[in-house]
Amino acid sequence: MTKNIHAGREASSDRVFRRTATVDRQAGLGAIARITRMAFRYPIRAWLALIATVAAVLMQLSIPVILGRAVDQTQAVAASMAEPETLYPIALLLFIASIARGIFTLVQNYTAESVGHALAQDIRNAVYGKIQSLPFSFHDRTHSGDLITVGMLDLEGVRMFFSTALVRTVLLGLLIGLGATLLLSTNLALGLLALSFVPFAGWRSTVMRLALRRTWLILQERLGVLSQVMEENLAGIRVVRAFASSEYEMKKFEVASKSALELSHERIETRVKNTSAMTLAFFISMGLVLYVGGRQVASGDITLGTLATFLTFMTILQMPVRQLGMMVNGYARASTCGARLFALIDHEAEIENAPDAQDLKITNGTLKLENVSFAYEGNTDRPAVSGISFEAHKGETVGIVGPPGSGKTTLMHLIPRFYDPTQGSISIDGQDIRDATLSSVRQAVAVVQQDSFLFTTSIENNIAYADPFTETREIRGVAESAQLHDYILGLPGKYGTIVGERGVSLSGGQRQRLSIARTLMMKPTVLIFDDSTAAIDAGTENRIRTALKDYAKDCVTLIVAHRLASLMHADRILFLEEGRIIEQGSHEELLKLEGRYSDLHELQMRPNAEILANKVDTQ
Amino acid sequence: MSQTKPGQPHDPHDPQAPQDDESPRMRAVVGSDRIEEEIFGRVFDGKVTQRVWQFVRPYKRNVVISVAAVVTFTLSQLTIPLLIRYAIDNGMAPDAPSTILLGIVALFAIVIAINFFASRVQELVTGRMAEDVLFDIRRAMFSHLQRVSLSFMDKTEVGRLMSRLQGDVNSMQEFLETSVLAIGDLLLLFGIVAVMLWLDWQLALMVLTVIPVLFGVRILWLTRARAAFMAAHEANSITNGALAEAIHGVRAVQAMDRANLNAELYEELVDNTYKAQLRASKLSQIMIPIVDTLTGSAMAVVAVAGGLMVVSGRIEVGVMVAFLFYIQRFFDPIRSLTMQYSVMQRAMASGHRLTEVLDVDVDVEDAVDASPLGDSDDGSVEFRNVTFGYNPEHPVLKDVSFRVNSGETVALVGPTGSGKSSSMALIHRFYDVQNGTVLVGGRDVRDVTQKSLGRHIAMVLQEPYLFTGTVRDNIRYATDWADDEAVVEAAIAVGAHDFIEALPQGYDTMLAERGSNLSLGQRQLLSFARALVTDAKILIMDEATANIDSYTEMQIQKALQRLLEGRTGLVIAHRLATIRNADRILVLQQGRLVEQGDHDTLIEHGGLYAQLYQLNYASFDDLPDELSDEDRTLAT
CATH class of the missing domain: 3.40.50.300 (P-loop containing nucleotide triphosphate hydrolases)
Structure with missing residues (x-):
């Protein structure tokens, strides 16, 4: 067993790659910058994703406006102030805007994901090559499980960054920015009411995501303990049976299982509390818009179509705002995952070819x-x-x-x-x-x-x-x-x-x-x-x-x-x-020496209980 | 150790057994280590459903609550556009009194309050219940595995069981959680259709034509998309498997200088993954423009047809707005419902595998009138005409009878496959005999409780097996009545105390996976201490065959002597020293007891034992696995 010589070194193992290790801020920010740079190594796709995002947002915003127009125009026709034919172009516009929104969203998502996949491809090859070239000393002090999670989970964190964090930031920024301008310029009071749920929902969503992420990491650890308990039990089932210890083992299982279950319940609670609060906030704003806007419609200050625009826009904005947390989480994940991943990729191999290394020339074989x-x-x-x-x-x-x-x-x-x-x-x-x-x-x-x-x-x-x-x-x-x-x-x-x-x-x-x-x-x-x-x-x-x-x-x-x-x-x-x-x-020479070697020889060649006992006693 | 099994995993890169003319490139592979499992099964399986229902039944109350909550929640969702409609049509007319709008908004407030509470209750109750059921199923399986026959455990890979306990159990949970939501989705879909029809059946029929189209497209898409997702998943796990292999086997890779070739091979895998993922990504996004086109056309229909209806006075403008709101909610339930279909398929397949585990027979159980072995029962062991086989057709023990008196030490020797380990297993009643009787302390092992039998007998296995935990935990293990002093005493007795004290935290040092931070000899000493601390009357031991260095060997021999003091000892012996120290030697061959007596008697007798002895192998039963003919003739 080589293992005993590693015993002392396990303690000083490379903690950088542990999931529980904290990543310093600087390294995290550096990682985000580097991932972004890597993404733009695929400039066509990356820019296309961003342009499509802008286009998709514009279409997204146009739909409530067109719907509002449709309502107003309908009322106008009803009041015989316009011809019924005027409804057709609006309907066509609605149809086209919808299709365009779908296509731009497709392009946005697909190109963004493909940038992520391309990035992952590069990183995968780099990680693989690096792991194979890092010397024994590195692998001695680094837990193989840690490397596997870096190569698999951390990779996912980095891969998702472009599509879930970066592109989403642009999307949400534009949607809220342009949407707010549109609503506030149409009607300041109503606009404020319609947008009032946004800060609250964004905040809850962020808080929730970060909390969920924290508990998720702990839960992973606890589930790890649970699966270790089960795995060891099953692999060592003969020991378990030999000691008739199934009760003891069940107790171990219960403890591990309970601690994981409690945390899962906590996770559900965190999630439910926050999502229902977000929904409530959204509906409250909607109720306020309905009342205040309704009064204004009644008094003729705004048209019914404008109110419909406000309400539809709120519905459209709801989803991305709820996903704000995902975006924040995307940044958090990318910074820690990226920092670990880059620490591995940048790790210097202590044993490498010398700059002017030549192949060995074997002549005598000495x-x-x-x-x-x-x-x-x-x-x-x-x-x-x-x-x-x-x-x-x-x-x-x-x-x-x-x-x-x-x-x-x-x-x-x-x-x-x-x-x-x-x-x-x-x-x-x-x-x-x-x-x-x-x-x-x-x-x-x-x-x-x-x-x-x-x-x-x-x-x-x-x-x-x-x-x-x-x-x-x-x-x-x-x-x-x-x-x-x-x-x-x-x-x-x-x-x-x-x-x-x-x-x-x-x-x-x-x-x-x-x-x-x-x-x-x-x-x-x-x-x-x-x-x-x-x-x-x-x-x-x-x-x-x-x-x-x-x-x-x-x-x-x-x-x-x-x-x-x-x-x-x-x-x-x-x-x-x-x-x-x-x-x-030689063997004979060493025997003649009557030193350590010959002691060992005597011990092995005459395996007799009394000699063994004596040797142990005199040692 | 599992033996060769039927249905061994295939190497995906070379499906045929290699032929002589096989291209050498085929030999160069990385990462074929992965679990292949059928992921989708039948959508519905009555037997599985029934089994799973048994685990849900204790939570019947919660099921009722969550279904009630999901219905309430869905109804409140449905109501909101309707309230908007009334607000528009009745509350916003120029001549309407403001109280009407206020009343409707107040109603709106009530509805959203209901919505809020219902969603909370539903999600909390369902989520928790699904988790609880998941843990219950896992507990039931784990506890069942503690009782199933050892031969099942021997031939089943731990990894396979673990994937039942984790992956399969998780997909059941996913199913339980979403199935309640599916009720809500179904209700929402029918609710939307019903409300629209009620608002205006003509407009509704025009708009609703998109629903079957949406469903159709979605189902067509689902089969293709699923294939693409599976392919991406598969490619990804192959690549990850190759990475894991590179990490675990890095020393071998470097020693054999394969890093460059492997990087090339890995690049191919990564490239395949990339392509498969792009395809999956394309398929998952393609649904977006389709849905948008269909909802767009529905909205256009409302804008034109609905508009004209408003003009003609058939409907009010509020109805038109309500329609626009409902259309935007169309797709959500359709998406969830079609997703639910896959979840259900997966759950059925998992459920099937779970029930397989739960249904494994328990061969050895306490008799109804079993009584415990007590202190008054001695440490004798007796076999009376025992016949036993894992496969009844091929008994590994045939009519074996012997008696070991309390306090005696007996060594079992014989070639591999002679039935030594099976005899030991029978004493502990890991299996039941086919014929004859095994008596411990003078009582048939089938008449005593398994737990008391476990206390009566201590066992040391060939390979020391340690658990994650401190050194102290490992020595004490299940012997919870042993205090810390007893643990230290046992460690001193077997000569493990010194090295334990030298560890960084002494007895509180955490052992790494399987004690890999200790040497083999040290692990062996710990497993001795673990047996000693139980202070059982009988010690069964399978001596290690692995060669350890002579220094540790001496310590182990000494510890063994200490362990056997004042106890009945049955040792499957490999070392000459151990055999010679035994009071008696039993020689087994092909399931029969062929000789017994002490060393000198047996040598004089000139039978199998004498021949084995003269062969002068380092250990006794560890004759080569495939004893060559010369060896055999030499031995007989």
Whole structure:
């Protein structure tokens, strides 16, 4: 398990990407500016959206006016002051304005959304590329769940910004601005009454949205706890049954469930209270307009058509005003989501190609470590590895052994440049790996990891992961070497069987063998086994070792293992303790030394209860 | 661990099992990890409805209230344009006394007050009820899953169950909440039609022709739009799946230098998503001009035909204005109702899956007259002619009989599939035997309560499983009668105290997911402490097979000895040290008990045990999964 070495670092994890982390104002404003700039990278669509918005607003405003005209004209005709034919052009105008409003709204919404989608496309690719290029140290301190939410939810927040916040601001601004001018200039008192619900509804809507957003974030957290309780229970159902603890588990569930339910109820309350208040405010204004306007109609100060215009305009304005909160929320969301997203995109990769990096040129296949030291971030006074020097040539096998936490895995991670040493240098055929291209180093140095991640795809695709364009028989070949071929043929889908998270589950040993097979595909110059045979039984391991002899001829092999049988055959064995090499030599030499290595050997080769007990007591 | 299942997920990028002549490009894929689920089902399913109704029934009163409220609310909505009409026709005539208008506006005030309260009541009651039902369904499912047979749990992926408990339950909630609103929408639609017809049937008929057209267009549109939305959703989740894969597998990607190729492949996925989303967006917006055209034409009809009717004196101008108001409300109920159709389809499909979970059989239940195992019952375990199989046709245990006396330690050995784990599971009554009897403390396990059996037996599983929570919570787990001292004592006893104290907050340190911030050995020690703290009379243990470093190994051996002190121990043993320390060894092969006795006796006997021993594998049952023929001949 690599996990124990991460233990100390979990605490100092990169909180920037946490959902609960606060985003500073400056970064938030910067994010909004940047999203806007990005949107205008699609100038035609972006401007078209804005122009269509203006046109849609004008049509929107024209409809109440035309309706008012229709009413007035009807009354005029009724009073025989006009010809009935005069009604036709008005009706036609109404029809055209309606269609035009529909079309402009379509253009406005569609182009605005398409700007959002285009923007999302750019950001998605940038995020993906960045995540793949950020080094291990970044991923060590960043929770994978946080990155996933940044890449999915935060992306949505940014994508929606242009259509729900920016365009809507223009829409609402114009609608209220022009509408108010129109109404107030027609009749000041009535106009004021008609618009009186706007500030109230806008305010409630904003307050509500922001409150809902806050409770939503907390609710997500609580639902997260609830789903964790359920998920852990189901995954650990054997423990639950073994301890007959279903009552206890139900209690846990109830607590989590109740706290989430309470908050959901609170959310409903917030929503209902505010929306009904908004509706009430709207109807109150309408009642006032009806009364005051009605009196004016009766006294002949205004026409009935004008009153109808006022009432219709209020109905039209109602929706966007209620959505004001959404718009404000759009800004709030875009600023926090954008700040997190850009923090990720702008994150500097600490391990990158040097400006004048060249591909590694493999000649003799010699690996050389000179005085290599490394300390994890935040742990600089306790280096994980210090002063390591050794050289290994093509065809040689070096074993590395030592107690847990002695720096074996860390050392192995320095060779393919997963981390850069804090001191000293690593070179292959005389070329410092920091001067070579990252890609060529990774191809030259292959690591079979302790915990191998399998991709959810066929076994074949997994084995050919490093070289998907290879020949099918190459795949069979490495599978045979890893003693996996016969097992694969026994599966229902053979090489096409899906493995990984959602596929057939493999045992620890099978996973490790698959991992060995896919690493062999790389035909590396340096082949590293990082405690990667621990779950493979000794018999199979032996057969793998025999099969690997062919590969080992052409590369340097480094084997990290706890089980001495896995590395006894090595040409040289390094015994690591607290990051330093304290013994080295061949198996026989080290036994003669009667030091730490030979203690370990005695312990493992004679697993007798009394010896074990004694060892523990004397430690 | 789930075994190979029928109906495994397919790799969407390569639907056929790979052939030899398959193009290599097909091997290069990113992100095929996603859940495929049928989203839409039948619109109506009587059985499902009945099942769901059982959960709604306790809230019958609330249902009545919210329906009454939604009806009131809708009626008040309908009244408003009518009041405007009366205000215009009666209150605003030049000769009308101002009291009439005042009266109508007062009426208007009453109506909006009713509207306000009705909408509040309706939304609050419905919203809360839907939430409550949602949580009730989830609770019922979760609690049912605590009782269903373990073999169901073994063959069902946790992710699948979680999507039942979350996604499916949520779509039921959505359905419940909107179904009350649908009543209102339906009422509103019919109300508008009725009021218009009542106001003037001729004008109404002219205007109402747009309604069937609207409905028709909407339904035609819905099928196409839904396909587009699904496609966009699907493309999006594939892309997100690929992102998740890149995040989880970043170390493997970098180690195998696939970043560049993956970025290229991902770009294709993103591009597909972009196109699918644009299409969905186009389809969702196309409805706007259509609706506007239809409402526009309805308004034009009112302007001309209504206008002429006013002129001819057939209707008053207020009626015309009321018509204009009603027309603007046409489309809302039609939109909601057609949406409701999809919601209902989704809900039925979800409901079907939910009932599937709720209907999973509970195989093992307490007998009606079950009595608890008590302190007076000893720690003996006995199998009498036990036959058992997950599939009755293929028993994994055949006529097995043995007895373990109180206080004795017995090691079970045998090749993979010999029935060791099944025997252990039977002692705890995870399953019921087909034939024979399992006795614990001298009593048939079917005659005692499961809860007391759980207290009588402590179990340590092969893989230590820890929960999110503090170290202390994990040791105490369900043993709520154990105080903090007992927890510390247990930790000291198994040798976990020192490393726990060294953690940042000692016993109060929060464990990350599954205790991933501890080493495997440390997790094992914690699971020992958890078993020890229960102070059960019987300890069942499946020894870990994973190789851990020798230092931790020693501690674990010591802890195991401490754990077995004064207890009956049944250990599925893999380590030589463990086996040799046992009082007796039971050797199982292909479901039968073939040998028993202590190490020396068995070696002398020269049977299977002796052969396994001589094979000198690191662990005993962990012979290779696919024991090769040479191995087999070597062993026998």
